[in-house]
Amino acid sequence: MGSHCESSVKIPPIKFTKLFINGNFVDSISGKTFDTIDPRTGEVITKVSLGDKEDVDLAVNAARHAFDYGPWPRMSGSERGRMMMKLADLIEENVEEIAALDAVNGGKLFTLCKAIDIPGAARTLRYYAGAADKIHGTVLKMSKGLQGYTLREPIGVVGSIIPWNFPTTMFFMKAAPALAAGCTLVVKPAEQTPLSALYYAHLAKLAGIPDGVLNVVNGFGETAGAAISAHMDIDKVTFTGSTEVGRKIMAAAAASNLKPVSLELGGKSPLLIFDDADIDQAADIAFRGMFYNKGEICVASSRVYVQEGIYEKLVKKLVEKAKATVVGDPFDPQVNQGPQTDKKQFEKILSYIEHGKREGATLLTGGKHVGQKGYYIEPTIFTDVNEDMIITKEEIFGPVMSLMKFKTMEEAIKRANNTTYGLASGIITKNLNVANTVSRSIRAGVVWINCYTAFDVDCPYGGYKMSGFGRDFGLDALNQYLQIKSVVTPIHDSPWH
Numbered sequence: 001m002g003s004h005c006e007s008s009v010k011i012p013p014i015k016f017t018k019l020f021i022n023g024n025f026v027d028s029i030s031g032k033t034f035d036t037i038d039p040r041t042g043e044v045i046t047k048v049s050l051g052d053k054e055d056v057d058l059a060v061n062a063a064r065h066a067f068d069y070g071p072w073p074r075m076s077g078s079e080r081g082r083m084m085m086k087l088a089d090l091i092e093e094n095v096e097e098i099a100a101l102d103a104v105n106g107g108k109l110f111t112l113c114k115a116i117d118i119p120g121a122a123r124t125l126r127y128y129a130g131a132a133d134k135i136h137g138t139v140l141k142m143s144k145g146l147q148g149y150t151l152r153e154p155i156g157v158v159g160s161i162i163p164w165n166f167p168t169t170m171f172f173m174k175a176a177p178a179l180a181a182g183c184t185l186v187v188k189p190a191e192q193t194p195l196s197a198l199y200y201a202h203l204a205k206l207a208g209i210p211d212g213v214l215n216v217v218n219g220f221g222e223t224a225g226a227a228i229s230a231h232m233d234i235d236k237v238t239f240t241g242s243t244e245v246g247r248k249i250m251a252a253a254a255a256s257n258l259k260p261v262s263l264e265l266g267g268k269s270p271l272l273i274f275d276d277a278d279i280d281q282a283a284d285i286a287f288r289g290m291f292y293n294k295g296e297i298c299v300a301s302s303r304v305y306v307q308e309g310i311y312e313k314l315v316k317k318l319v320e321k322a323k324a325t326v327v328g329d330p331f332d333p334q335v336n337q338g339p340q341t342d343k344k345q346f347e348k349i350l351s352y353i354e355h356g357k358r359e360g361a362t363l364l365t366g367g368k369h370v371g372q373k374g375y376y377i378e379p380t381i382f383t384d385v386n387e388d389m390i391i392t393k394e395e396i397f398g399p400v401m402s403l404m405k406f407k408t409m410e411e412a413i414k415r416a417n418n419t420t421y422g423l424a425s426g427i428i429t430k431n432l433n434v435a436n437t438v439s440r441s442i443r444a445g446v447v448w449i450n451c452y453t454a455f456d457v458d459c460p461y462g463g464y465k466m467s468g469f470g471r472d473f474g475l476d477a478l479n480q481y482l483q484i485k486s487v488v489t490p491i492h493d494s495p496w497h
Helices: 053-068 077-093 095-106 110-131 167-181 195-206 221-229 243-255 279-295 311-324 343-358 409-416 432-441 474-479
Strands: 019-021 024-026 033-038 043-049 146-154 157-161 184-188 214-216 236-240 261-264 270-273 303-307 362-365 380-383 400-406 424-428 446-449 482-490
Touching: 019 053, 019 195, 024 195, 033 095, 043 195, 053 157, 053 184, 053 214, 053 221, 077 095, 077 110, 077 167, 077 195, 095 110, 095 167, 095 195, 110 167, 110 474, 157 167, 157 221, 167 184, 167 195, 167 236, 167 474, 184 221, 195 214, 221 243, 236 243, 243 261, 270 279, 270 409, 279 311, 279 400, 279 424, 303 311, 303 409, 311 362, 311 380, 311 400, 343 362, 343 400, 400 409, 409 432, 424 432, 432 446
Parallel strands: 157 184, 157 236, 184 214, 236 261, 270 303, 270 424, 303 400, 380 400, 424 446
Antiparallel strands: 019 024, 019 214, 033 043, 146 482, 362 380
């Protein structure tokens, strides 16, 4: 397992560190700041304004005024779409700089941010910009002398609380459909990764999006996040993150104004590999499904079930891939895996690895901290794992794979569903009947067949069970930011019914 620490990419100066409220960058009311950390070294990148309840109140007031009195919900969908398209263009013009912010702030590979995350944000904006003038109600065929139709109206002020693993993707996964619907937003980026969100606020202003429509309040979950969840003047909260925090958000929403919530929460996703799979392809899919973005991915294929006929061969291939992985500076193009996002997560992952060893799982490879500084962990693979172990039950959110053996399809389905989560799943087989039966039997929001992490903006994505509810991406996501209103009028002397 190599490690690399050379990089020719210069990190740009950090331009935006304040809160963005009502079209302006402002200090927090308290004047307090907090450090944002470079996970490559554990050192401070810069200080960022610390938002709290009072700042959330200001942002909500701005968003409420922009919704109730401003032009955003009142302009045509095509006009909103045009500004969103402009924002997408501005993102593409600044791709290098934004990719560097997510890489230095989140330990994400610079090359992938540049190739996937940042262009993906522009694509998401364009998709929903194209939908903004196609939000239709329906004409109802009512009995008696009545005519009815439905309107799909923007829900109002949206609170969006986003995680640190995909700061850019998550920002627009929530903001793009909400903006297209005509809503206004208060976004709280994760305290670990606020830098790109502030840059997007700046670009939104340049794109002509009116003041108050998109506000960004940096801060901690227990203060700024809690203020959003419990706010009496927010009409909807959307959240991606842990199940534990999702519960708190739902409780706060219920205790305040009963605002609807969408929650995309944790996962412990199974990948089922059958005997007829191509071994090289299966190893590649399984490895990338788990170790992409250093395992900090909610759909990670962390429970890999392999049919006994190919188990030994596949294990050998996966161990080879883990040992060949280069862990190091995410700005170095030779590197495959950067540092974990922060110290807390780094320590949590290492403690789960110790749990696995204590519970009797066999550590095949990895399991250690890499280097003298920064939050680097080797890709780690356990075997001799069972469903009662903590490493199989709880989401680790790091580069730790559990490998298990199965005999029959029925056994694999039963074990795959033996989890409190239900976010994603994968099947590798050449047998169409197996693929069809398993995909209908697994209780999860996404099933990938002979692929994994195959996301697309047109493909709705979300959980079953304790992985939450609501869907991001696809036209289904628009519905989370729209109310359905039925309008009925008597109709007299109609020549037909």
